Amino acid sequence: MHDERYFGDAHLRFRKTIRAFAHEVVRPVAQRHDADESFPWDSVGRMKDLGLLGVPWPTALGGLGLDYLSYIIVIHELAKVDASHAITISAHTTLGTSPIVDYGTDVQRETFVPRLAAGRVLGGFGLTEPEAGSDAGGTKTRAVDRGDHYVLNGSKIFITHAGVGEVFIVTARTDPHAHRTRGITTFIVTKDTCDIGAASRVGAGHDATLPKCAGVRSAKKEAKLGWRASDTRELVFQDAVVPKANVLGRVDDGFRQMLNTLDAGRIGLAALALGIAEGALEECVRYTSSRRQFGAPIASFQGVHFAVADMAMEIEAATHLVYHAAWLKQTGRPFKREAAMAKLYASELAMRVTTKAVQLHGGVGCTTGTPVERMMRDAKICEIGEGTSEIQRIVIARQLLGDLVS
Numbered sequence: 001m002h003d004e005r006y007f008g009d010a011h012l013r014f015r016k017t018i019r020a021f022a023h024e025v026v027r028p029v030a031q032r033h034d035a036d037e038s039f040p041w042d043s044v045g046r047m048k049d050l051g052l053l054g055v056p057w058p059t060a061l062g063g064l065g066l067d068y069l070s071y072i073i074v075i076h077e078l079a080k081v082d083a084s085h086a087i088t089i090s091a092h093t094t095l096g097t098s099p100i101v102d103y104g105t106d107v108q109r110e111t112f113v114p115r116l117a118a119g120r121v122l123g124g125f126g127l128t129e130p131e132a133g134s135d136a137g138g139t140k141t142r143a144v145d146r147g148d149h150y151v152l153n154g155s156k157i158f159i160t161h162a163g164v165g166e167v168f169i170v171t172a173r174t175d176p177h178a179h180r181t182r183g184i185t186t187f188i189v190t191k192d193t194c195d196i197g198a199a200s201r202v203g204a205g206h207d208a209t210l211p212k213c214a215g216v217r218s219a220k221k222e223a224k225l226g227w228r229a230s231d232t233r234e235l236v237f238q239d240a241v242v243p244k245a246n247v248l249g250r251v252d253d254g255f256r257q258m259l260n261t262l263d264a265g266r267i268g269l270a271a272l273a274l275g276i277a278e279g280a281l282e283e284c285v286r287y288t289s290s291r292r293q294f295g296a297p298i299a300s301f302q303g304v305h306f307a308v309a310d311m312a313m314e315i316e317a318a319t320h321l322v323y324h325a326a327w328l329k330q331t332g333r334p335f336k337r338e339a340a341m342a343k344l345y346a347s348e349l350a351m352r353v354t355t356k357a358v359q360l361h362g363g364v365g366c367t368t369g370t371p372v373e374r375m376m377r378d379a380k381i382c383e384i385g386e387g388t389s390e391i392q393r394i395v396i397a398r399q400l401l402g403d404l405v406s
């Protein structure tokens with residue numbers, strides 16, 4: 001891609017820093033964290049020091065004060081070497097922090113955003129429930145008004161950072177009689193990280209001064225196909241006491257807020273999928289240039305030329321979709337359709353490229369410890385998280401066909 005279409009000199013300098021960090025700090029630990037399914041606390045401490053937990057937020061709120069494209073660069077570059085590190089930044093920033101920046105009161109912003117942006121706590125987002133996945137309007141978690149607070153009962157499943165995080169943006173039904181997507185409210189809920197020891201050791205992810213909500217806890221960690229170093233668990237509310245001061249935006253208006261948050265989240269996930277695809281292509285170029293069969297590097301065979309040429313062409317197309325959607329958002333233009341297209345195309349591309357990458361690595365590609373094997377597993381999650389590929393197609397079709405798409 002001709003970088004100057006989207007990036008200025010400051011973007012390119014920033015990208016160089018992130019690229020160096022990804023190669024020097026993240027790449028060496030990616031396989032180990034994937035193998036033992038451990039959360040990369042040491043890297044989180046390093047990312048905190050670099051300001052990567054608050055890239056797009058104003059400096060007055062503790063962020064780096066950079067633009068949205070810079071934030072997308074971080075996800076893209078980290079994902080080239082490890083999707084789990086990239087989703088940590090993405091889930092924390094877009095899902096866990098941006099709703100407070102976008103819909104919070106001044107007090108909510110001042111209370112939560114500096115802590116999140118500085119990495120003193122990790123954030124997350126709780127929408128999915130056992131009976132409300134693609135159909136998020138089916139939310140069953142109930143919030144009952146008790147004067148100065150709400151009491152929440154229910155649970156959210158597959159929540160990124162449910163264990164390690166301390167601040168969550170969650171939905172609950174406040175009006176049980178309202179029609180489906182109405183009567184849902186967004187709340188900021190807090191709890192202690194499940195890993196206070198590790199968080200304290202790296203100086204990130206735990207803030208004892210932040211008041212926590214009684215009755216909020218995480219359950220057992222999911223063992224997953226991909227993104228294995230990312231923390232995914234159920235977030236449980238058992239008579240959870242959430243102060244009214246933690247209602248985010250208007251009561252009964254939470255569904256719209258969550259959908260808007262997911263639109264932006266999809267650009268981040270698209271950048272993550274693009275990074276996986278590009279990382280896999282880089283591995284293929286390296287491997288096919290050194291692996292010899294029939295007396296020559298396998299990269300000298302025409303069948304391999306065609307494969308890498310197709311990968312590179314599709315990666316170029318996905319790059320434009322991703323950065324175009326990011327540019328639309330950054331410049332305040334509508335981006336819903338383009339975000340869904342970027343997410344759909346890049347995540348299906350990541351699956352195609354990584355599958356082909358494993359093929360080009362032969363038997364080696366089927367063994368654990370080979371980056372492309374991990375990348376193929378990581379790519380699959382991109383077709384499911386933050387709205388499945390089918391849901392992206394519905395979002396795109398709805399933009400074209402309006403109410404004909406239910």
Ligand SMILES: Cc1cc2nc3c(=O)[nH]c(=O)nc-3n(C[C@H](O)[C@H](O)[C@H](O)COP(=O)(O)OP(=O)(O)OC[C@H]3O[C@@H](n4cnc5c(N)ncnc54)[C@H](O)[C@@H]3O)c2cc1C
Nearest residue numbers: 125126127128133134158159160384385386387388390391
């Ligand atoms: C690793 C990981 C991390 C996650 N992190 C979070 C998080 O932080 N916060 C959060 O809230 N959620 C999170 N999720 C949940 C994720 O958003 C959901 O898994 C996803 O939206 C799909 O919901 P579901 O799993 O209930 O699948 P279902 O909705 O049950 O879908 C099953 C299948 O049916 C298809 N389908 C459903 N409806 C339709 C339709 N109308 N037309 C055509 N096909 C349809 C789907 O596309 C899919 O193929 C995470 C999931 C994973 C795997």
